[in-house]
Amino acid sequence: MKKIFLLGLAVALFLACEQKAERYSTSGPEIDLVKGIIADYEKGDWDSWMEKYADTAKVYYNQWDDSITVAESMEGHKQTISQLSSYGFGDNVTFEKIISDNGNTWINFWGKWEGTLKESNKVVVLPVHLSLRILNGKVVQENGFWDNSIMQTALREIEEMKNMPEIEKTIMANHDKMVEAWNSNDANAFKTLTTSDVTRNSNGMRQAKNQDEYIALMQQFHTGFPDFKVRLDSKLLKDGKSYLYWTCTGTNNGDFMGNPPTNKKMEIHGFSVWEFNSDGLAIREDAFFDNMDLLSQLGYAITPPASN
DSSP states (O other): OOHHHHHHHHHHHHHHHHHHHHEEEEEEEHEEEEEHHHHHHHHHHHHHHHHHHHEEEEESSSSOOOOOOOHHHHHHHHHHTTTTEEEEEOEEEEEEEOOOOOOOEEEEEEEEEEEEEEETTTEEEEEEEEEEEEHHHHHHEEEOOOOOHHHHHHHHHHHHHHTTHHHHHHHHHHHHHHHHHHHHHHHHHHHHHHHEEEEETTTTEEEEHHHHHHOOOOOOOHHHHHEHHHHHHHEEEEHHHHHEEEEEEEEEESSSSTBBBOOOOOEEEEEEHHHHHHOOOOOEEEEEHHHHHHHHHTTOOOOOOOOO
């Protein structure tokens, strides 16, 4: 009796595994179909893209109530792409196939979409999730979700730039050039963007009072973090001052501030206020960030004073 029970249990487990395998997978013709849709989209092969959808397919983007047609979806994609110099998902994508309780086959897709705007050269990054129902080798329903506000903000910045006075356009353009100078450790480029007596205060303390001292600070970061990068997260210009939120990353593979390398990675977030003269050159930066957060990421710790 015991042998019969164990045999029955083994059969049940086997059937359960078989059912699970049927209901979930990461390969198969349906996944290949969706991979083809992504590839067609990236190449702009809209005839091939359209062929993979049923004529009556319903498309829902960022909502569940009102569907659009595949043709309307295509026109929307084309309109967005027309504003870009490059776009695509790259290799950072995931596909999975599931069969729902009512027997419908769905392909889930996750990817990080990146597009570069033609007018501003700004790179927009959007996490995207798609869920597509497949029937008889065609997509019959597509649900897509991503944060529209990211692209809308980037496009609004372009329109605001068009209506700016020339001096403000110069300053806004110099923001990106300053980031490039920092990232490439380009002293000559930095000098073209600043006055000779440019100053920098960090958390209220004077760090540099001229170009050479500021450049030495840049080089200090690049020595300590050979892969040092800074990214502008947001920027606002008002009354000759710009207000910038930024993120810095790097790996401490070199001496930093007199300390040996720890080979640890850091990522710090900060805020800077820049002042500019009438020619659009930077004359002062006041930077604020959590220095203790930086040091703790590198493995340093504060030792409390000994008690009396």
